[in-house]
Amino acid sequence: MNYLPFLLAIIFLIVLLNIIANKLKIAYPILLVLVGLAISFIPNLPVVKVDPDWIFFIFLPPLLFEASWNASLKEMKKWWRMIGSFAFLVVLFSAFLVAIASNYIIPGFTIALGFVLGGIVSPPDAVSTAAITKFVKIPKSTSAILEGESLLNDASSLIILRFALVAVGTGQFIISHAISEFLWMIIGGVAVGLIIAFLFIQFHKRFSADTSSAIILTVIEPYIMYFIAEKMECSGVLAVVAGGLYMSKMKMTFMNSSTRLKSISFWEAFSFLLNGIVFFIIGLELPEIVTGIHSKGISITTAIWYGIIVTIILIVSRIISSFAGLLATIIFRPSIAKQLNLSINNYKGPLVLGWTGMRGVVSLAAALSIPLYLENGKMFPQRDLILFITFVVILLTLVIQGLTLPFIIRKIKPFKNLDEDIEDSRTKIKLGLKTHIYEQLKIKYENEDCNLKENIAMQRILKYWEDQSKAQETKWIDEDIKDVLIEIFELQRIYLSELNKDPEIDEDLIRQQIHQIDLEEERIKYIK
Structure with a gap:
């Protein structure tokens, strides 16, 4: 109970920062990470500790499920080559460069530790990118590539992280075992997700009649997918993504309109809260991380420079990969290149795509999930430094790329008509x-x-x-008429609120009428 006022204050602050971010027209993850950093310097704050084994299980399944639920499977199929290359090849390329560079520049950093860091910081964050691009217009093809990439790159990066953690713990890496485990993690994860999603859809159709029960079911579904897949030693991330995409495609058949309407608001609020909490957790743990760095004889200035170098590697590798994707499309897919009006001189599209590599919640959760101790009882080497570098990478990519991306899009105008x-x-x-x-x-x-x-x-x-x-x-209908109608709706709500004071009036009828007015107002807002 001693932590309750503090946690409520954190939640209030998350909401307040989102309101401020919308007023300033900047992405709320930018403010969250900056304020999280500032809060870490306040003395005598409660120490918040989360078991590393629980980080993924608490935060990752619902965030992936919500992203899968809103993704367009049709668009993902259309751009599967580009999505696949960014989600797997670019992530592997980035992780490899980070591993080599960190092994070279950081004393005591082995290649295995380098891949641990690379697996953590290689995947761009969907939430951060979506929050930033909502203030600028981008074509559906670009948003589909970013959405699809963010769903699958989490799986590929976490697979890299898992193998790297095993290599750090055992000191060996057997390629034949790695290949077979890799295939099982992908195939098994997708299969588990689809099977469980199918079973839940059947349950929804037969037993989940009321809206509240149906929405609560959608909360536990990703956790069950993730848990069963991990117990079977396959990818829980891919299980949640595959199951979420399948259920999203089928939601018109097993959910009624009320459930669909209410679940949208619920999941937006729930995922927003989870994202905010993760950012604050890393902020609150930062002083302890800094203490751990000092205990290893590493200065903060040196650690920051490590983070800056890793950030530069990630940004450059993604931009190079974007231009390589352009060149590959022109050479091997000339029909697609012609359809998209791509040419060797068209640098604007790849530049924008390469500049969308903001890191966020997945990298934070992955870093926090590193175990405190190895199986032999020894402390995990360089854990605090990896956490600190991860935080620097997230801070720099969010602030530098996040603040400049809308400006770049408006300035170079990469998308026509x-x-x-x-x-x-x-x-x-x-x-x-x-x-x-x-x-x-x-x-x-x-x-x-x-x-x-x-x-x-x-x-x-x-x-x-x-x-x-x-x-x-x-x-x-034009904007002036919209304003008049919205004013009328507000007058109706005021009248109904006053009418509700009459003890003879059934309040349920008042609520039903206000709900109808709310639906009508939402419909009017979306008329173009």
């Missing part, structure tokens, strides 16, 4: 939907022998959708 493409697609979808609804209603209620076809209300509905399907102008 983005607004026109979006507006054309939106118009096509809206007009097609109106025509489809009118035709289906007409077929059902005019051609069938039913009582409704003579109903006056039904005739009005048919007339409305007939007019909508013939309308070529889809922009029927």
Whole structure:
């Protein structure tokens, strides 16, 4: 109970920082990591310790599940070559360079420890990238590549980390065993995730009738996928990603509209809170990490320089990989290159893609998960230094790349005619939907022998959708009218709140009416 006020204050601060970040139009992870750093210098703060074995299990499954739930599987299939190369080849390339460089520049750092560090810092963070790019417009293809990469690169980097930890603990690395374990981790992880997701979908269809139960089930599902996969010694990350993508594809068939609507808000808030807590955990542990570095005879200045060098390696390796991907597409996939208007002189797209390598929660969780002791009882070598370098990498990539990415996109304008493409697609979808609804209603209620076809209300509905399907102008409401309607909605809520004071009025009816008004307001906000 002594920690409760402190934890509540941290949660309040996370929310406050998000509000400030939205006002300033910067990504909230940037403020979180900066404030987390500042908080670490406040004296006499409670010492917050989390068992390294629990870090992944608490934070990673729900964050991966939420990202998988919102990802577009169709877009991922379309760009699978680019996603696969960034998620596996680029991660391996970055981890390799970090391992070689750290072995060379850091005294006492073996190649195995280098791969531990490389596996931790190699995957860019989806949450950080999404939070930063929401203030600028990027094409669907780029966002799909970033989303798909962030889902799969966590698995590849954590596989590298697992093998590196084994090499540090045992002092040996057997390639034949590593290959077989690697294949089992991938195939087994995907299979476990798909099987469990299928079973949960069947359970949802048959037993999960109310919204609250269905949402609670979605919370425990990623934990079960991750736990079973890890117990079978395959990739829990891939199990959660595969299961989440499958359930996302099927959610229209086993969830009702209310569950889908409410689960969106719940998962946004839940994942946001988890991200914030992880950043603050590393901030609160920073003083102890610094003490550990000093005990090993390493100065803070030297450790910061190590972090800067590793950050430069990561940024340069990703930019090189982006241009290598451009060149490979032009040479081996000329049809795709022509479709995307790619050329050897088109440096803007690869530059932006290479500059989106912000690190975040996964790297933090991976660093914190390093065991305190080896199996032989000895302390894990260089653990504090690895944690400190990880924090420096996250801080620098978030602040430097995160703050400059929107400026770079606006300055060099790498994406052409983005607004026109979006507006054309939106118009096509809206007009097609109106025509489809009118035709289906007409077929059902005019051609069938039913009582409704003579109903006056039904005739009005048919007339409305007939007019909508013939309308070529889809922009029927402007921003001024939106403001008027939103003001009316607020007046309605005030009236209902006052009416609710009447003891004769059923409060459930008031709540239902306010919910309908909220839904209508959300619909109005999204009309373009």
